[in-house]
Amino acid sequence: MMTNADPFRRLFVQGAGSWGTALALLGLQTGAEVVLWTRREDHAAAMRGDRENQRYLPGVSLPPALTITADRGAIAGCDAVLSVVPAQFAGGELAALREASGAAALPVALCSKGIEAETRRLMPEVLKAAWPEAAPAMLSGPSFAADVAKGLPTAVTLADADRDRGERWLATLGTLTFRPYWSADLTGVAIGGAVKNVLAVACGVVEGQGLGESARAALMARGFAEAARFAVALGAKVETLRGLSGLGDMILTCVSPQSRNYSLGVALGQGETAADILSKRHTVAEGAKTAPVLTALAREHGVEMPVAEAVAALVAGDIEVDDVVDSLLSRPLRPESPLLRDKT
Ligand SMILES: NC(=O)c1ccc[n+]([C@@H]2O[C@H](COP(=O)([O-])OP(=O)(O)OC[C@H]3O[C@@H](n4cnc5c(N)ncnc54)[C@H](O)[C@@H]3O)[C@@H](O)[C@H]2O)c1
Numbered sequence: 069m070m071t072n073a074d075p076f077r078r079l080f081v082q083g084a085g086s087w088g089t090a091l092a093l094l095g096l097q098t099g100a101e102v103v104l105w106t107r108r109e110d111h112a113a114a115m116r117g118d119r120e121n122q123r124y125l126p127g128v129s130l131p132p133a134l135t136i137t138a139d140r141g142a143i144a145g146c147d148a149v150l151s152v153v154p155a156q157f158a159g160g161e162l163a164a165l166r167e168a169s170g171a172a173a174l175p176v177a178l179c180s181k182g183i184e185a186e187t188r189r190l191m192p193e194v195l196k197a198a199w200p201e202a203a204p205a206m207l208s209g210p211s212f213a214a215d216v217a218k219g220l221p222t223a224v225t226l227a228d229a230d231r232d233r234g235e236r237w238l239a240t241l242g243t244l245t246f247r248p249y250w251s252a253d254l255t256g257v258a259i260g261g262a263v264k265n266v267l268a269v270a271c272g273v274v275e276g277q278g279l280g281e282s283a284r285a286a287l288m289a290r291g292f293a294e295a296a297r298f299a300v301a302l303g304a305k306v307e308t309l310r311g312l313s314g315l316g317d318m319i320l321t322c323v324s325p326q327s328r329n330y331s332l333g334v335a336l337g338q339g340e341t342a343a344d345i346l347s348k349r350h351t352v353a354e355g356a357k358t359a360p361v362l363t364a365l366a367r368e369h370g371v372e373m374p375v376a377e378a379v380a381a382l383v384a385g386d387i388e389v390d391d392v393v394d395s396l397l398s399r400p401l402r403p404e405s406p407l408l409r410d411k412t
């Protein structure tokens with residue numbers, strides 16, 4: 069137990085991809101009753117039959133205590149929700165769950181890392197629009213589902229503007245090996261998680277092009293600077309970006325072949341097209357959908373984000389990979405001071 073706060077007792081986990089499944093198992097470990105919801109009945113039936121999520125988290129047993137369902141009505145009696153649906157589907161799924169709950173005023177921890185393309189909303193704004201009665205929290209940080217499911221040490225940020233409710237989330241999810249740290253800055257946590265996916269694609273491109281680790285480190289540092297400028301422009305705290313959900317997750321995702329976003333970048337760097345790569349996968353690489361909406365939002369706020377712009381152009385197929393590298397390398401030389409300058 070990490071805190072003396074009362075944990076939530078019955079969790080509804082919305083989304084049975086790899087991360088939803090790993091988080092559902094964490095909830096069971098801290099003693100909660102957990103309902104794992106998937107949108108497809110055949111997926112629910114397969115998981116119930118196999119006691120394994122073979123599609124998204126193979127090799128991990130799902131204990132009998134875990135309730136697995138495709139029925140949103142199972143939210144009845146739950147006292148908290150973890151929403152783990154890819155960012156582009158989160159709004160619709162949250163609205164449907166609100167209806168199933170009878171518009172209940174439940175705490176909802178948003179665990180997706182992206183920006184809704186259609187509305188340019190960050191995840192807390194998506195929740196507010198879809199389910200205004202819900203009390204928002206954000207869970208984000210360096211954490212591969214497979215690592216968490218194996219019980220490997222992991223630390224993340226849990227943001228909730230209400231400290232007491234935040235402590236309840238820490239009590240609900242914290243274990244000896246999974247360490248959530250509280251923050252009040254939901255906007256900063258939402259931005260860190262969304263932007264790091266885009267930067268990871270860029271770092272993968274550097275790897276795919278064989279440009280070397282020095283180039284990748286430079287790109288990470290410049291990418292962090294643009295992420296921090298963007299976050300400050302949207303009212304987030306720069307220290308949040310320096311924490312687990314910002315810099316921490318960027319370090320993990322920008323160097324690891326285990327990352328879907330980094331792997332997408334590697335394939336782009338090797339000359340494949342985004343359309344081809346994404347059509348072959350059934351898992352999400354959130355950075356592909358986030359890059360264009362991120363750059364649009366940045367322009368709206370007067371923040372230049374050249375790394376994100378390059379990723380957006382590459383994913384859209386508007387530019388060749390060689391030209392992306394040339395454009396990044398040919399930017400003018402000038403003082404570094406990344407956080408003092410809001411326009412490059
Ligand atoms: N996997 C991780 O290690 C990890 C860690 C932290 C955060 N996240 C974040 O969690 C979120 C979910 O990712 P994941 O890795 O669990 O997904 P996944 O790639 O493992 O699985 C895909 C998920 O998308 C769902 N999906 C696909 N099409 C859909 C649709 N039309 N409507 C609703 N849902 C649909 C599937 O049902 C499945 O739950 C993402 O935002 C991701 O960035 C993932």
Ligand SMILES: O=P(O)(O)OC[C@H](O)CO
Binds near residue numbers: 268317320326329354
């Ligand atoms: O596989 P990725 O790139 O979606 O990254 C997963 C997690 O977000 C890492 O923290």
